[in-house]
Amino acid sequence: MLPMQEHGQAVRSRALAMIREGASYSQVSDQLRVPRGTLGWWRHEERKALRISVEPVHDCPRCEPRVFDHAAYSYLLGLYLGDGHITSRPKQHHLSIFCCDSWPGLIQAAEDAMRAVMARPRVRRRQSTGCTEVKSFTRHWTCLFPQHGPGKKYQRAIVLEPWQQAIVRAHPWPFIRGLIHSDGCRVVNWTTKVVGGERKRYEYPRYFFSNKSDDIRALFTDALRMVGVEWTVLARGADPFNVSIARRASVALMDAHVGPKF
Numbered sequence: 344m345l346p347m348q349e350h351g352q353a354v355r356s357r358a359l360a361m362i363r364e365g366a367s368y369s370q371v372s373d374q375l376r377v378p379r380g381t382l383g384w385w386r387h388e389e390r391k392a393l394r395i396s397v398e399p400v401h402d403c404p405r406c407e408p409r410v411f412d413h414a415a416y417s418y419l420l421g422l423y424l425g426d427g428h429i430t431s432r433p434k435q436h437h438l439s440i441f442c443c444d445s446w447p448g449l450i451q452a453a454e455d456a457m458r459a460v461m462a463r464p465r466v467r468r469r470q471s472t473g474c475t476e477v478k479s480f481t482r483h484w485t486c487l488f489p490q491h492g493p494g495k496k497y498q499r500a501i502v503l504e505p506w507q508q509a510i511v512r513a514h515p516w517p518f519i520r521g522l523i524h525s526d527g528c529r530v531v532n533w534t535t536k537v538v539g540g541e542r543k544r545y546e547y548p549r550y551f552f553s554n555k556s557d558d559i560r561a562l563f564t565d566a567l568r569m570v571g572v573e574w575t576v577l578a579r580g581a582d583p584f585n586v587s588i589a590r591r592a593s594v595a596l597m598d599a600h601v602g603p604k605f
Contacts, residue, residue: 350377350381354375354377355385357375358371358375358377358382358385359385359386359389361374361375362382362386368382368383401461401463401464401481401483402461402462402463403461403481403483403486403487404460404461404487405483405486405487406483406486411459411460411461412459412460413510413513413514414514414517415455415456415459415460415517416456416459416460416487416510416514417510417511417513417514417515417517417518417521418452418456418517418518418520418521419440419453419456419457419460419521420488420507420510420511420518420521421517421518421519421520421521421522421523421524421525422440422453422456422521422522422524422525423438423440423488423490423521424490424496424501424521424522424525424554424556424559424562425521425522425524425525425526425527425554425559426440426441426442426525426526427439427440427441427488427525428441429484429485429488429491431482431484431485431491436480436481436482436483436484436485437478437479437480437481437484438457438478438479438481438484438488439476439477439478440453440457440476440477440525441474441475441476441477442474442475442476442477443473443474444473444474444475445473445604446524446604446605447605448604448605449524449604449605450468450475450477452524453477454466454468454477456521457477457479460487461479461481461483461484461487463481464479464480464481464483464484465479465480466478466479466480467480489504490502490503496556496559497554497555497556497557497559500558501556501558501559501562502558503562511562511566512569515566515569515570516570516600516601518562518566519563519566519567519570519572519597519600519601520600520601522552522554522559522562522563522566523550523552523597523601523604524604526552526553526554527550527551527552527553528550528551528604529548529549529550529597529598529601529602529603529604530548530549530550530551531546531547531548531549532546532547532548532549533545533546533547534547547589547591547594548594548598549587549588549589549594550587550588550589550594550597550601551585551586551587551588552585552586552588553584553585553586554584555582555584560576560583560584560586563586564586567586567588570596570600571593571596572588572593572596572597573588573590573592573593574586574587574588574593575587575589
């Protein structure tokens with residue numbers, strides 16, 4: 344291809360005319376022997392000169408109402424409320440879910456949920472020490488998570504919109520699973536009992552959910568009530584940070600629908 348500086352005004356005008364008429368950058372590049380990067384810059388400069396703003400193509404189901412995967416959204420909502428964050432600045436917009444590297448299955452599940460809710464945004468992973476940040480790039484995540492705001496979640500009110508409440512009511516288990524996968528765990532406790540003069544060890548599983556936000560803990564326990572899971576609150580000092588699920592029938596329900604992290 345010719346060096347960029349050798350393309351004259353006639354070539355530039357012809358290239359821009361072809362693009363405006365619907366030709367792709369590849370077609371124009373092949374025909375006029377101009378690099379696609381150069382074509383993109385010319386088009387950008389033209390729009391800038393004409394003060395034309397360009398709205399990126401998106402598939403936000405709130406802005407352009409459409410059927411989307413509500414179960415995947417319910418799970419992603421749980422992940423967001425636990426370990427999620429939205430960056431929304433003039434030139435930087437993305438949803439981040441932070442996943443411990445000990446659970447590679449959760450990293451993939453977070454990425455799959457993002458793509459199931461909105462397929463168009465670019466998704467990538469950023470590695471940190473012991474942690475993987477799964478990022479999806481579009482400003483429209485703020486449409487789907489109106490709980491976004493300045494400061495930490497536990498320092499502000501977290502209330503679901505009516506349309507979010509309807510989704511959680513229809514899909515409570517994915518919501519519970521997302522919250523457990525972000526700020527919860529399944530552990531195995533043990534105790535000993537003397538039976539027939541012999542001390543025996545007994546193990547029993549239980550689930551914990553820990554979050555500083557009273558509102559988020561309430562959303563979690565409300566969802567547990569929907570599915571018939573019993574729970575208790577365990578205080579950390581004077582603060583009720585921990586929700587415990589230990590009754591056998593409730594643990595069995597959690598094992599059937601949530602299970603240990605993977």
